[in-house]
Amino acid sequence: MTSPDSPHVAVIGGGICGLAAAHRLAHRGTRVTLLESSDQLGGLGTFFAHEDRWIERFYHCIMPSDASLLALLGELGLRDAVRWRETTMGMVVDGRHHAFNSALDLLRFSPLRLPNRVRFGVVSLLLRRLGRGRDLDTLRTEDWLRGLYGDVVWEKLFAPMFGSKFGPAFGDVPALYLWQRLGRERNVATRGYPDGGYKTIIDALRASIERAGGVVRTSAPVRRLSSTGDRSVLAVADGEVIEARHVVSTVPLPQLRRIADDALAARLPRTDLPYQGVVNAVFFLRQPVTEHYWTPVLHSGTEFDGVVAMSALAGPHDGRHLVYVMHYTDRESPLYRDDDTAIAARWSAQLRGLYPQLGADGIEEVRVFKAPFVEPVYPLGYLAARPSVTVGGTGLLLATTAHVYPDVTSWNSSVGLANSVVDALAVQPAAAPAR
Ligand SMILES: Cc1cc2nc3c(=O)[nH]c(=O)nc-3n(C[C@H](O)[C@H](O)[C@H](O)COP(=O)(O)OP(=O)(O)OC[C@H]3O[C@@H](n4cnc5c(N)ncnc54)[C@H](O)[C@@H]3O)c2cc1C
Structure with a gap:
């Protein structure tokens, strides 16, 4: 349970990194408030409602080597909720299908x-x-x-x-x-997916934070942030101000720079790193098109570069087979800026071209989702240039996808990063509690 005398820590962002950090802080007895701008938690792992089911906007799976994530799931009592399956890989080259295992x-x-x-x-x-x-x-x-x-x-x-x-x-x-x-991915054939989808994990984290006395707020965008040695001030919507001794920010660095005041912005690490975003479509199909979980699509005239058949991992639902297709791209690219309906129409035709068995009515529904910041395009020598998680002279700590390198951006690496940032916070010099 959190102690009312402990310094207050604010966490910006309710993706897996922010949730894991808030969970860890709350269970260490720290007074913590998590602020998420959207009306849903989960960040890139968030979900949408489809009939009686919650479905991830972007395909996600767990690998057996995801030790930090699996340890967290153990703490939440969800370790056994992960269903493991042997999956296979296909490859489409010049429109022709190949198994690749x-x-x-x-x-x-x-x-x-x-x-x-x-x-x-x-x-x-x-x-x-x-x-x-x-x-x-x-x-x-x-x-x-x-x-x-x-x-x-x-x-x-x-x-x-x-x-x-x-x-x-x-x-x-x-x-x-x-x-x-x-x-x-050394054991690439085995992948895991949580029973009830990723929302199960997100809900369990929220409940765990709140049980330990932490506060989780959605629809609470941080619009302005200032931070000095012993005091951080966060301006949330509608003129509300929150003070904290420390802030853990999980938002991508270019977005953080936009909300930082001038004094803080001057202390932030460089944010000229290019970031890749993603355009991704979720198809509800009336029949399966492939037994392979993951199929890169090369030189085949599609705008998307790969097909993830989620049903090969999570099973079909009510006879529907879930397939994701994706193209990683800059948020300013013509594709990213294109209208979702136009993308859905073009990508449906392209999917039918790849899998003619779909016929005219094989696609029941398609939803398009975009994310502007998935991960940086890492430059050479980034290990030495990677920004520190602490920002000198401030109470701010950074835990973003720019910090997980050389690990692959994943829920696992975000949980590992959250753990190390909370450890770094524990050794920060004590200062007067924020008023
Ligand atoms: C297509 C795709 C497929 C993927 N597949 C996998 C996979 O199979 N397995 C896997 O483990 N990982 C996968 N990932 C990667 C994984 O989703 C990310 O690495 C992880 O979700 C990053 O979490 P995060 O908390 O660091 O950032 P995010 O999820 O981006 O969370 C940041 C949060 O901050 C919030 N925020 C931003 N600005 C503010 C503000 N001013 N105030 C308050 N809140 C704010 C955002 O709304 C967001 O919720 C995939 C990602 C994509 C896009």
Whole structure:
């Protein structure tokens, strides 16, 4: 239970990072208030109502290596609510469908000639080991992968796959990001999904924070933030002011800069990092189109770059099969700014083109969701340039996707970051409690 004498901590943002931080603080006896601007918690993991079910706006799954997240789920009594399934991967290249899981699949993978298939298999087996002990943070992904796999594999497979995630600067992202990603997904076949969806976790976190005496507020956008050594002032909507000894901000750095007052903004780390956003559509299909959970779509004339068949992991619902398609892009790009209805119409036609079995009435419904800030496009040498979680001379701590690198942005890395920020807060010098 929180102590009324403990210094007040405000958490900005009710995504998984803010929820995990507030949960941890409240259970340490800290007086905590979480402020979320939208009317729902969950951030990028949030949901929408569809008939009697809650569905994630963006596809999400849990990996067996997600230790921090699984430990948190254990604390919430939800560890056994994760349903694990063996999943498979497909690949569509030039409109043709391929399975992409076993050595046999690779030997049959016709987009590459046989010598390249063999090279692909051997290098992929050794890739994690080949990266050990190397300074991958200052090595371009393109240079590393071209050197190991050769030009054909880079151009045919990796360039479109990385381009879909990081945009035109894809080749420049540090090879360390890929290496780390391979570590997270080393047991790629097994994935988890929580019973009742991610809303179950979000609801449990809110309940746990409130049980421990914390306050969780939605529709409470922080519009202005000032912070000095012993006092932070947060202006919320309608002239309301909240004071806190410390603030943990989980909002992307460019958004934080917009709400910081001039004195605080001058102390914030650089925010000229480009960020990728995402355009993503959720399809409700009357029939399954693929047994593969994850299918990159390359050189096939679609605006989206991949298909995630959520039903392959979470099962169908009332006979409907859920499929997500996505394109990561800058928030200023023509696609991002395009009208949702127009995107839904074009992407429906493109999905039918990929899976002709859908026919004219195979798609029951489609919803388009966008997010402007998913993660930064990390520059070379970012490990050294990565901003600190503390902002000197202020009571502000930062816990954002710009801080999780080289870990992959995920619920797991956000929970790990929240844990370390709360630990950093515990060793901050004590000061006079905020009035
Ligand atoms: C398409 C897609 C697929 C993904 N797939 C997976 C997956 O399979 N597995 C996985 O683990 N992760 C996945 N992720 C990544 C994961 O969603 C993110 O890494 C994680 O949700 C980041 O959480 P966060 O709390 O750091 O940030 P966010 O979720 O962005 O939360 C920040 C919160 O701050 C709020 N906010 C912003 N400004 C203010 C303000 N001024 N005042 C108050 N509140 C404010 C926002 O509304 C938001 O709720 C995926 C992401 C996307 C987009």
